[in-house]
Amino acid sequence: MKAGNNSGFGVFRATGIYVGAILGSGVLVLPAIAAQVAGPASLLAWGLLLLFCTPVAFSFAEMSRQQPDAGGIATFVTRAFGQRASVVAGYLFYFAIPFGAPATAVIGGEYIAHAAGGGHETALLAAGLILAAGFVSNAVGIRVSSKLQLLLMALLVALLAFAVAVSAPYARVENFVPFAPNGYWAVGGAASLLFFCFAGWEAVTHLAGEFRNPERDLKRATWLTLVVVGVVYISLVAACVAVLGPGLAGSSVPVAELLGKGLGSAAAPVTAMAAAVLTFGPLNTFIAGASKLGARLASDGVLPRVLARGAGPGEVPSASLAALGVMASISFALAATGILSMEFQIGAASSCFTAVTAFGLAAGVVLLRRGTAAWYGVIVAAAVMVAVLLFSGWALVVPAFLGLAAVWAGRLLLKPAAPPTARIVVPAVSPQERSR
Template sequence: MSTHRIGLGQGTAIYVGAILGAGILALPALAAQVAGPASLLAWLALLLFCVPVATSFAALGARYPDSGGVATFVAKAFGPRASGAVGYWFYFALPAGAPATAYVGGQYVAHTLGGGESMALSVAAVLLLAAFISNTFGLRISGRLQLILVGVLAVLLLIAVLTALPHSDTANLTPFAPHGWGAVGQAASLLFFTFAGWEAVTHLSGEFRDPARDLRRVTMTTLAVIAVLYLGLAMTCVLVLGPDLARTDAPLTLLLQRGTGPAASGVTAVMAMLLTFGTMNSYLAGASRLGAALARDGVLPAPLSKGHLPGEVPRRSLALLFVLSALVCVFALATGTQLGDVMLAASACFIAVTVAGLVAGVRLLPRGSAVWWGAVLAAVVMTVVLAFSGWFLLLPLVLGGVAIGWSTWTAPRRRTAAPPVEPALVAQEAEAAE
């Protein structure tokens, strides 16, 4: 069995990859259309909101390092049935979310290079397959690959910002709020999902060399990297592009054209592929380990549990995710299902996972501490956001019912053959009892 453990560099790369997404390529323009230069306040507000969310999950991961991630936190707070429901929300939402993410990246590449629908689908298929292949080799390979990709991506984003900055004009900041201050809230709502993903990497908490120390360091480093990249890009877009920002579909391409000239389209296409692959790579790493942990705990068929221990590769769980993702792709193409509906359905599940994790944090974290108050605030805000999912809330309700039904049906067999408990959890329980 491999004994590879995540270090600070790889951990930060995986975290950054889970937060960054292809949306950053278009959202500066969409936010500017809604709020003008005041959209910068929306970017800043969401970065500040990320602090209590990220620190809450880091504190929980440090206390309960396990491949179950949020499902483990919920099990500690509310019991195994609630945990199974939360695990199903994340695990079975990924086969919808990953293909949708790949398709968004494919569309951006095709648009940038002047290709059509066939190019978008081809690029999406290659990106999705590459992310699955990367994870079959385990975190030793996928983590190092993620570190390289995020490094290249950060360099490209910095090049875009630094080469365009000489063309900035502070006059582009006026009028600062042309659509009123209420539009800042609308822009924040639009940008919200660009800051999601902290729950996805909790499933890797057991893979760190020293979770209690490393998770906090990685979280703080990721927050700093995200702040520099997001605020730097958003501010440069406003200062350099001015009124043109709200009129373009590809602000990063336009920004690169100002700074680097004709190479802009190719560089933007590369960035779109890196962003898309990085996001899927991080989510698959977490979800595959979650599936193995759910099988270990009797919430999924037992054969899927192989690979649930730290350092192992959960290839069976990963294979099931691949099959389910392929089925979702076939269904979407055959029925003409809209991309927006697929993404909203997956988002309803992912938001529900975040809410469950934060509510578990309210129960498990030291009451009255700063991180506890952060979890309370974040849980309230995220619950309001979840309510706006509308009819798509039926999906987490159905998945939760299936999880509870499976747990009830298999309960007698689990009593006679209790699943093994991870050493990391035993150590945590012993420490808590002292």
């Protein structure tokens, strides 16, 4: 059994980290975006992604259990395909954060502004504060922020369940007709967008070394997270379709409208609270995982060495965290001035996370024991992730560019393994020859 980290977090705090990574702000806006693409049939995309995330989640949990390490998927890929391949996986995850973090914060900021009756400036101010909170919480250490996140995730699940309950009387069966107005092929396009709501399993792999007992708690936390996320996503999206009907596709704040149906003007503070918690959770976890990964990549020599500070368990990777903060701030400023759109940031981050997940699953095919249920599951999940990635369209440019940069860095910075030292073979000398 692998030794755990006695000062790390247990199964419930681990579940809070997991749920915070998966159950993010994307659910505030993506039900409407997916409905634009596939209509009520977008429910199939949510269900299929949840189904195929099950082998994804457990394969990552099993590989993390075998070797809890801050490198996460980069470590898995190293074990399976070598160090240069791991640089590609590491770059895809680390540099996706400056795209995904500002987009997440802006989604939450827009909801808060809508609830407060503010305009674009209010949304940007709220988004900036949320983004800063994600970095500040990690600056004090993941073990401290994980306690807060567990409480916030419990509050969040209660709030979303409340939203579904109060809107239930307004549900109409006819809102599911026509079920697939754009054909069932559109479900694939919706799934590629919705992966933004299911990314996160790969983020927690970088935090496995912080678990008190990874041998036991990784799988338990995975089960609990799948149940919580599955129930929340399916019930909330089904409620959005059933209650909002054709108006869902044109909504910019579907969850706020859902709450408004049942609570009227009293929905505003509940909406703002849910938006803030949904936004902070994934930011906290993804920033934590990426900053740890950046320190590990720097230790390996494929990022500047100064970023390697704080790579050990329980330490704060301050330099890597600061670098992410600078890049995310620049990306946020570009989005605030209209140079980058939220759709571009979500698409870029989602395609990078999909590529990282596919990379990690490919490593699982090599590392997991052949012929087991987990091994067959990871093969199916890897094929699905590759298919989802192909639906990313223009957004594939971002992971392609990062992949080329990683290949260049690997060739330039990684030293080839030294050839084995030649052995000098001394011929045996017989006693007779020695006496001459």
